[in-house]
Amino acid sequence: MLGLSPADWQAIEVTFKLCLYTTLILLVIATPLAWWLSAKRSGLRVAVQAVVALPLVLPPTVLGFYLLVALGPRGVVGQTLENIGLTHLAFSFEGILVASVIYSMPFAVQPLYEAFSNLSRRHVEVASALGANLFDRFFTVILPLTRGGFVVAATLTFAHTLGEFGVILMLGGSIPGETKVLSVLIYDHTEAMNYEAAHRLSAMLLVFAFLTLFVVYGINRRFQIAKL
Amino acid sequence: MILQVRAHWRRDRFELAVEMQLPLEGVTALFGRSGCGKTSLLRVIAGLERLKGAEVMLGGQVWQQGRQFVPLHRRRIGLVFQEHSLLPHLSVRDNLLYGYRRTPLPERRLHLAEVAAMLGLDALLDRGIDQLSGGQRQRVSLGRALLTSPRLLLLDEPLSALDTQTKREIMPFLSRLAVEAGVPMIMISHAPDEVERLADRVVFMRDGRIDCIETLREALARPDSPLFDEEGPASVLQGDLAPPTDNGLHPFQIGSERIWLVGASGRARGDARLRILARDVALALDLPGRTSVLNQLPVSVERIDPGPDGRVTVACRLADGQVLLSQITAWSAQSLALRPGTGAYALIKSVALME
Numbered sequence: 001m002l003g004l005s006p007a008d009w010q011a012i013e014v015t016f017k018l019c020l021y022t023t024l025i026l027l028v029i030a031t032p033l034a035w036w037l038s039a040k041r042s043g044l045r046v047a048v049q050a051v052v053a054l055p056l057v058l059p060p061t062v063l064g065f066y067l068l069v070a071l072g073p074r075g076v077v078g079q080t081l082e083n084i085g086l087t088h089l090a091f092s093f094e095g096i097l098v099a100s101v102i103y104s105m106p107f108a109v110q111p112l113y114e115a116f117s118n119l120s121r122r123h124v125e126v127a128s129a130l131g132a133n134l135f136d137r138f139f140t141v142i143l144p145l146t147r148g149g150f151v152v153a154a155t156l157t158f159a160h161t162l163g164e165f166g167v168i169l170m171l172g173g174s175i176p177g178e179t180k181v182l183s184v185l186i187y188d189h190t191e192a193m194n195y196e197a198a199h200r201l202s203a204m205l206l207v208f209a210f211l212t213l214f215v216v217y218g219i220n221r222r223f224q225i226a227k228l
Numbered sequence: 229m230i231l232q233v234r235a236h237w238r239r240d241r242f243e244l245a246v247e248m249q250l251p252l253e254g255v256t257a258l259f260g261r262s263g264c265g266k267t268s269l270l271r272v273i274a275g276l277e278r279l280k281g282a283e284v285m286l287g288g289q290v291w292q293q294g295r296q297f298v299p300l301h302r303r304r305i306g307l308v309f310q311e312h313s314l315l316p317h318l319s320v321r322d323n324l325l326y327g328y329r330r331t332p333l334p335e336r337r338l339h340l341a342e343v344a345a346m347l348g349l350d351a352l353l354d355r356g357i358d359q360l361s362g363g364q365r366q367r368v369s370l371g372r373a374l375l376t377s378p379r380l381l382l383l384d385e386p387l388s389a390l391d392t393q394t395k396r397e398i399m400p401f402l403s404r405l406a407v408e409a410g411v412p413m414i415m416i417s418h419a420p421d422e423v424e425r426l427a428d429r430v431v432f433m434r435d436g437r438i439d440c441i442e443t444l445r446e447a448l449a450r451p452d453s454p455l456f457d458e459e460g461p462a463s464v465l466q467g468d469l470a471p472p473t474d475n476g477l478h479p480f481q482i483g484s485e486r487i488w489l490v491g492a493s494g495r496a497r498g499d500a501r502l503r504i505l506a507r508d509v510a511l512a513l514d515l516p517g518r519t520s521v522l523n524q525l526p527v528s529v530e531r532i533d534p535g536p537d538g539r540v541t542v543a544c545r546l547a548d549g550q551v552l553l554s555q556i557t558a559w560s561a562q563s564l565a566l567r568p569g570t571g572a573y574a575l576i577k578s579v580a581l582m583e
Contacts, residue, residue, distance in 0.1 A: 122313050125276055127308035128300040130327030130376055137301075140326075144317045 003132025005201060010177050011185040011201075014093070014117040016153070018181060019161040022100040026157050027150070029101070034112035042153045049113075053106045064170025065100050071171065096179050098173040107156040116142075151219050159212040162205065229253070229412065231281040231380070235272045235282040239298055244268050249431075252286075252380065252412035257423040266416045269324070269433070270382055273414070274307060275300045282292075304335070304379040306373030306411070311389040313369055314357045320368055321353040327376035337377040338409065346408060347371045347401055363394035367401060374409055383415040399582075403427055413527065420455040424448070424464050424503055430455070436549035450553060451506075451533045453542040460466075460552045461506035461541050469500040469581070477522075483548025487582055488522045501582040508569060509554035511577040512549065513564055523576040527552060529566050542566060544574055547582040 004012075033052070037045050055063055071089035072078045090094035098141030119142065127141045143150065165183040172179030174188060182201055189198035229252045237244040244265045249262045253479060258266045271277040273284055275298065278369045284291040292296045306463060307313075308326075314323050323426070325342060325536070344350050347367045352360065360368065366386060373381060386402070403426055406413055410422060416536060417423050422446070423430055430447045432439040432454050439454070447453050467482040469489070477488040485504065527544035530551070535541045540561050542554045552574055 122309060123315055125300070126307060126309070126313045126315070127326070128276075129274065129303075129305055129306070130372065131301050131330035132326075133299075133301050136330070141315060145315075216548065 002063065005197070008185065008197065008201060009175060010179050011182050012178070014177065015059075015162065015181040015183075018093070018100055019158045021097055022104055023108075023154050023157045023163045025097075026099050027154060028185060030105065030108035030112055030153065034109045035116055036144060037109070038113050038116035055103045056106050060164070060166025061170055063103060064099065064167040067095075067102070067167065069173050071095050071098065089173060091173050091175060093178050096168050096181075099167045099171050100164060102168050103164060104157045104160045107160045108153045111152040111156065112146070113147045115146035115152075119145055132190050148219055152216050155212055155216050155219075159209055159216075163201060230285075231273070231414075232283065232285040233269070233273060234277050235269070236282075237268065237272075237277070237279050237282075240266075242436060244272075246436075246438055248438055248441065250414075250431065250441065252414075254428035255406045255413045255415060255426050256429045256431060257427035258400050258431050258433060259420075259423055260418065262418060264433045265436040266418075266433055267384060268436075269382055270416055270453045271415065273380075274305055274382055275303055299435060304331075304376060306376055306378035308366070308373050308381065308386050309578070310385045311362070311365070314365055314372075316357050318357070319353070320349065320355050320357065322362070323368055323373050324349070324353070324375055328520070331376050334559045335377055338374050340375065343371045343374050344372075346405065347475055361394070362390050365396055365399050366390065366394075370401070370405065372504075374405070374411065377455075378411055378572065381411050383413060384558050385416050386419075388419070394569040397459070399425060411422040413511045418457065420462070421503065421580075421582065423455060424462070425443060425501060449543070451535060451543075451553065452479045459505055460555060461535075463504050463506065463509075463551060463553045464582070465502045465504065465546075465552065467502065468498060480579075482525075482546060482550065485525050485547055487576065487579060489536035489579065503553065503580045503582050504576060505578070506553035508579075509552060510577070511542060511544070511554050511556055511560075511564065511566070512573045512575055513570075514551075515573055516575070521573075521575045521577060523579070525552070525574045525576070527572055527574045529568055529570040529572060531568060532561060532566060544572065 021137070027135055037049055037051060065192050069075050070077050073082060073090065075090040078090065082088055089098060123141055123145065124137055127137045163183065165180070167188070168179060168181055168184060169187075174180050174184050180188075182205060187196050188202070189195075231250045231252050232248070233250070234247045235244060237381055242263075242265070246265075246269055253558070257418070258269065260266055267452045268277065270386050272279055275284070277290070278297060286292070290296055291303055303484065315326065318326065324343070328336065328340065337483055338554060341392065347370060347431045349367060349371055352364060352368070357365070370386070386570065387398060390398065406426065415426065427444050429441065429443050447455055448462070453461075456462060465482055467480045468477045472478050480487045480489050480500065525546060527546055529542055531543040533541045535555060538558050539555055540558050542556060544552045544554060546552055554574060564572075
């Protein structure tokens with residue numbers, strides 16, 4: 001189909017899985033984090049905000065290198081995992097998933113931070129007074145009033161994970177079915193002078209990325225939420 | 229029911245230091261200048277600020293003490309803010325029912341139909357929030373808070389964002405609510421006329437501290453009351469408003485005496501309060517003959533307190549026992565030889581029927 005080889009399909013599957021899991025995990029992590037960041041200004045919060053934004057400025061190789069060191073068999077995290085009978089995370093899907101979550105975090109946190117900052121705390125306080133507990137408040141007040149922020153955060157996270165290359169190459173290598181994602185496969189095709197295959201996948205990604213951003217900016221205009 | 233609060237809070241240059249035992253019945257006004265800590269105190273009572281070491285107890289129930297802290301959603305407090313507190317993604321009906329649905333069945337004392345009728349909301353139920361005027365929004369906020377059948381209503385300057393006309397429209401609802409809903413209210417206000425109209429008891433605050441807690445009657449009986457800071461002393465008289473007579477004026481009966489009111493048409497009849505500024509009341513030893521001043525009441529001088537700028541405030545007792553304040557110059561008081569017990573006539577230049 002579409003002239004894609006089984007190897008291409010395998011990469012697409014890995015990529016899609018990675019993007020989906022990353023997005024779901026990040027929504028769960030970024031929501032409370034962004035809420036906490038937007039609650040008040042304090043030195044600690046500004047510092048955390050800066051740490052979250054680091055992947056925006058660091059070369060992916062730097063992040064990939066430190067993750068390799070930490071998650072590998074002799075790293076702090078990797079060794080701990082081995083000690084409790086699990087395997088280290090270098091060159092594995094779980095490893096690149098952890099990397100993606102960290103690498104795409106600013107793209108999930110920032111839109112939510114903006115959305116929460118624009119949300120009137122009064123509405124949330126009123127909901128408490130009316131007897132709504134934390135989860136109730138989240139689903140009946142916060143989420144409906146900031147849904148634009150959530151759509152933007154999810155879409156950007158998904159799209160940004162799609163574009164990952166450096167971090168995955170550093171930490172995951174290029175293991176088919178495990179860590180070989182589309183961006184890495186395109187690199188491999190190009191290295192092997194298989195321009196036709198590289199072309200097909202690149203064009204696909206290009207169109208997909210455009211559509212995603214088109215949707216995000218459309219939503220952004222409607223809800224006036226995230227500034228990126 | 230007694231509300232007990234102990235709180236100390238220091239932030240930047242602001243300090244809140246409160247220890248009070250407040251009997252809660254009817255309407256209690258928290259009165260003071262902006263920045264005196266009224267809102268902070270209200271937030272502590274609501275549990276929106278969790279201060280270290282603060283204690284809040286209502287009746288026998290502990291809301292905050294030591295490590296114990298009952299979160300706002302379990303306190304059953306009705307909160308009404310100045311403005312913009314309706315949930316914008318819900319209709320009027322869903323706003324009203326938001327708290328009602330979360331109130332346990334056996335606790336529900338007030339229901340949608342009666343609250344909507346009490347606040348005149350029947351025609352608005354299916355509207356969106358953006359189709360409401362400022363006054364209507366405040367009425368919905370009030371109704372929404374009431375529908376949780378709260379143990380206590382906290383109102384943070386519920387009228388201050390409204391124009392005079394709208395205020396006039398809401399006031400009767402508020403005072404009716406205090407009586408009919410049977411929920412004690414604490415209302416923040418910096419407007420003396422609101423306090424005089426609605427409150428039964430006043431908590432005076434200054435610089436983060438509580439000056440004193442008085443009944444409205446006590447507060448109005450002292451000429452140096454903070455309620456008088458802006459317009460000078462004023463009296464509030466209770467009486468009975470009747471429909472206009474042939475002269476086009478409404479008689480307002482105070483015991484056996486009456487005051488004539490202009491332009492009170494369309495107002496509720498029956499029990500009403502009049503507000504009379506002391507500077508609008510002159511005193512005469514004899515009834516003046518021909519004068520344009522309509523309202524002349526026999527009084528007996530009770531007390532004379534020195535005021536600012538060579539004036540004195542004369543507290544006069546009306547025939548039915550209510551007190552009317554008059555502000556005149558010390559010189560006038562001296563030349564009329566006023567002293568406690570002197571019989572005189574109060575000439576009232578202007579009165580305001582409280583909305």
